[in-house]
Amino acid sequence: MRWPKLPHLKVLAVLLPLGASLLWVALRTGPMAPTPVTAVQVQNRPLAPQLFGLGTVQARQLHKLGPTVAGRVLTLAVDVGDAVQAGQVLGTMDPVDLDERIRALDAAQARAQASVQEAQARQTFAAAQVGRYAALARAQASSAESLHLKRQELDVAQAALTAARHELQRRRADAAALRSQRRHLQLVAPEDAIVTAREAEPGSTVVAGQAVLELVAPGSVWIHLRLDQSAALGLAAGLPAHIRLRSRGDAVLPGHVLRVEPHADSVTEELLAKVAFTEVPAPLPPLGELAEVTLNLPALPPAPVIPVAAVQRQGTERGVWQRSPDGLRFTPVVLGRSDLAGNVQVLAGLQVGDTVVVHSAKALRSGARVQVVDRLAAGTTAGAAP
Template sequence: MSLPRLSRRTLMLVAAIIPLALLFAWVAVRSGPLAPIEVTTISVAKRSIAPALYGIGSVQARYSYRIGPTYAGRLQRLDVHVGDAVKAGQVLGAMAPVDLDDRIGAQQAAIASAQAALQQAQARQRYAQAQAQRYGQLAQQQLVSVETASARRQELDVANAGLAAARDDIRRLQAERDAVQAQRGNLALVAPVDGLVVARNADPGTTLVAGQAVVEVIDPSSLWIDARFDQIAAGGLAGGLPADITLRSGPDGAHAGTVLRTEPVADAVTEETRAKLVFTTLPAPLPPLGELAEVTVHLPAQAAMPAIPNAAIRTVGGQRGVWKLVNGALEFAPLALGRSDLDGNVQVRKGLAGGEQVVLYSEKALTANSRIHVVERIRGTAP
């Protein structure tokens, strides 16, 4: 059977189609869906990293004093306002005395009356003592009966008891007067330390209960940061570590600080560890209480071991690891990771020995069968 003879036109058409098909196949393999995936790689090196912890906190006062009356009453005057600096012992205001002055006057009058009663008791006691001595002598001379002498001694005992009662009465009245005077002295609201008024909770004429704060004073030198850190990364956090404190409103950058202590109670709801940090030098002007601050705590440098950028880590099949290049092919290596620093470098405790080539970035997700093309920079990304 003879094959049909192709015409010249058909041959020319076939000759044109074949190069186009080859060109299409080449484009599909090089830049189409079948093209190799562009990746960038790094060489794993052993190095020491300086880990750091990042946290959020707020400015608080370590020492705060809430000044108010020790008993219920009406606020008579208040001489300070929010933002005023006060000195220790300075009178900030006073409560209305109400009837305290009258009560003190009444106690003074009662003491005067008791002192007069004491003088009368002393006179009776001296008279009874003289009578008892005289009748005692007469009884010895048998000039009076024994019963009469005994009656005089009994009168002396009664006079002594009356004198003691009069003295006790004076001491009681003096103690009551001193208590009212002490209460009168507590009417003045006095600053316990040099500080700054941060709150004024009442105005003159307001009726207050015992213990209610009228003004709040803080010690400006006791400002600290109440910071919180994620418990997952808070290992190694301890007192004495250096830190950088960046106030939310601070245009001057970070302030040097130190971790004063870690709190023994963590937040179980937010899963955060709390710590207190102090400024090495207080900012000027002082930041307001409650202002947010970003805190970076610098941990001691770690021993040299393999370290990789965090960007190289992938999760495959529920395991964290990296894609290694082994003889030009991809191989996934699960890793046991250690601490990290704020530059994005992570320690590798197990899984890499150093010197391996691992994928840093890829333009698509990788698999063990992916064809790759190593480049210095993936097209379409920022240099």
């Protein structure tokens, strides 16, 4: 038997460890290396689903005060941010010649009243004459023609009295209308409120119906909330809400869904709802401020739960990469409700205790070798949208 020569043995002694090292490197870090992944086990636990949406601060009771006729602003007694009480006079409009017209109508009303009294006296006298001539006619001391003439005079006096009374009523109505118009020159707070805008200043001319002051009832402030229609399952009046106003950082204000609007936005595909504050925030938030609203839905009974990040698509199927004794495989699943923490119920496809891949360093395939790690290196996550 011939043994290898010594130089050959030396070469083999060098090549064998080198080849083993290269093989180890290829299996651990090269294209044949297992893909690093993070994984979790399917857990059976209850889920507390939530809804999230953006909204704006609005007011249910927004009052715009202004004159009923064109005129000039005379005085304003309040400014933006002032609290006012119901019935408080906030400003006045220039009456121009309204006071003179009221005095003229008062005089005309007095004349009409005198005319009524005069017509009443004439009617009373004419009625007395009819009675007198009727008695004379029965005693044959007066002719029937004279009695007929007196009755005509009574009819004329009665008509004159009726006309005088109608004229008095017209004058009174005209005076009442002018006095009502005079009262409307005062800008009066309809309820306790906050002044949110001053649209005109003293000396400005405004038209009928133009707003001079804008008031908001503090208790009527609410959030006009918008929710994605596809993620609004369970939205209903009475749900508790957590409100974060953009201007107040992380402060959370409690509230509840006051109502769900009967119409939706077909353009943005959103449902609309009104969310009321449990307590009106102080100071009052500006109208139009953005708010982030989280709604808590009733907790669901225990069921298999996985992270939403574990769900991927393979063609038209939605499923997860599952680790099993037979190796890695794609398992289709049927999903249920989810929460804002990134968890979702599994209605079919997985059992409690199954291990699924959450994130992977690169795209996976059936039968691929994987290595479970606590976390992946930054920038190496490969996933698919559920």
